Amino acid sequence: MLLESIKIRDINPSLIYGDIKNKTRKPGLIYRIFRSIVFQLLYYLFHVFPVNPRRILFASDSRVEIGGNLKFVYEEMVNRKIDYDYKFMFKENSFVKKTVIEIVKLAYYCATSKSILIEENYPMISPLKIRKKADLIQLWHGAGAFKKFGYSRLGQPGGPKVNSKDHRNYTKAVVSTKNVATHYAESFDIEKDRIYPLGIPRTDIFFDEEYKEQKRQELYEKYPFLKDRKVILFAPTFRGRGRKEAHYPIEYLDFEKLYNNLKDEYVFLFKLHFIILNKVTIPYQYSDFFYDFTDYREVNDLLLIADILITDYSSICFEFSLLDKPMLFFAYDVEEYISKRGFYYEYQSFIPGNLVKTTNELVEKIVNKDFAEEKIKPFRDYFFDDLDGKASQRVVDLILLGREISIPVLDNVNSIKGISRDY
Incomplete structure (x- = not known):
């Protein structure tokens, strides 16, 4: 059961953080x-x-x-x-x-x-x-x-x-x-x-070896600190009811504990959702471990250099599964989030990695390399019909040019027939 105060309302983050990204003045x-x-x-x-x-x-x-x-x-x-x-x-x-x-x-x-x-x-x-x-x-x-x-x-x-x-x-x-x-x-x-x-x-891009190598080299050249240690990418979704309230409570992460336990082997990149109003404030004493990449728009490029992904309820886990690399799901508020938002699948059995709710659990899983990687392949195979890197080609041929190609077609009873159709 979720009990919620009716006296103390959630504070609109835009009142605290101001107009950092969104020009929210009413037209x-x-x-x-x-x-x-x-x-x-x-x-x-x-x-x-x-x-x-x-x-x-x-x-x-x-x-x-x-x-x-x-x-x-x-x-x-x-x-x-x-x-x-x-x-x-x-x-x-x-x-x-x-x-x-x-x-x-x-x-x-x-x-x-x-x-x-x-x-x-x-x-x-x-x-x-x-x-x-x-x-x-x-x-x-x-x-x-x-x-x-x-x-x-x-x-x-x-x-x-x-x-x-x-x-x-x-x-x-x-x-x-x-x-x-x-x-x-x-x-x-x-x-x-x-x-x-x-x-x-x-x-x-995840099936284009030339692109992946080129993009990695570009990132390493621009950010040399990424080459020396393994990369943890922290990419959660936002909290709040939309653009004017989008925020992420960074205080749920213990910076000191992450730094002391992981700094020798890893660097930690923040990639917050692009509509989040608040920014990450990295303490100066940890600035050789934590880096804010929130303003780097194409997150899929960052996935190419990430060794571990930490997310929560973001669809980024689908793309990362194509790289067959480990994930952790830092969902400190999973019960509340499920009650308010809802999922198409049961969350804890659905995610292709381990659920953690505290920084202690997060550090423990990383140090012990406990990622439940056996969940990745069935997850990937269920959510992608084609693993060939030709999605753009199919969209252009079928949707834009109207050419006949062979695809699964959905009928009224949700079964699949492998036929060709000219759209």
Whole structure:
């Protein structure tokens, strides 16, 4: 049973840490009207123009430039010299105001692009009715299925409202395996035949030996201290109900104990979730052991030089399993988190590593090399249909070019048939 005080409310971290990353000042009424009502009117007005069958829009409200799955799909097309009209609309996050020109351009590109590619929720696009000859394609940023999200959380704190329009207009969504298709269909509230188990494009790097070696050398050259000792990567998810409350309670880690027990063999890298408001303050006496890599955006590159991953409820465990390296799950608040958030699978039997709740347990597992590595392979095999590094190729061929390829197709009773379909 979870007992919670009704007298002392959680403090909004943005009140403590200020506007470190998110420009959270509430926009004015005129801007809100233009961003919503006028934007949608412009979108439908631009229907007077035909859909350009060779135009693709890459859009994100959490990046200043292309990255993640969007980048891998784009580079796949460029490397194959596919001559399309590529458009890009990126913003640091959804709290940063768009200019009038940016809003008009977004409406025009959404109305006239054959394919709109996103990799997270995009509230401005969610209310739009996608044209018959066009696609809104969700290349979700996380692999597998871990903690519940979207409409799987209806009725829970932080979950969507029943009449929300988020996610529901996707015409196609790409996932890592047929085994999670039902969860994603529920989370997005879309039909299961819109779910395509083609693999996660950004995981292609884990099968590219040349890229992995090149990226390791780049990191070692830029950060020489990574070469001398083994690397522990600490990459937890955030706490709080969204961007304005996202934080991580660093005080649950005992810096002194970690330093005294692990400093001779390891370095410890922090890679906090990019929306977390508070920053890591590393005591000067431990600065040769702890390093803050939170601002290094592409976490998958850091996985290549990590010897041990420490996470909690983050989907990063799926990508790391492709490297067949040990993980620990530092989940000091697992009971509370499960009661508030919920998971698609029973947490403790699901995770591909040992659960620890204190720094003492964390140190003990690392020192004794007790990682339960036998859990990694079955975990990896269940959450990835294809271990070939060709996810980007499949997305381009099937989703964007409409070419016929052989994939597992989901029918109405959630069975799998190995057939070819021309989409």
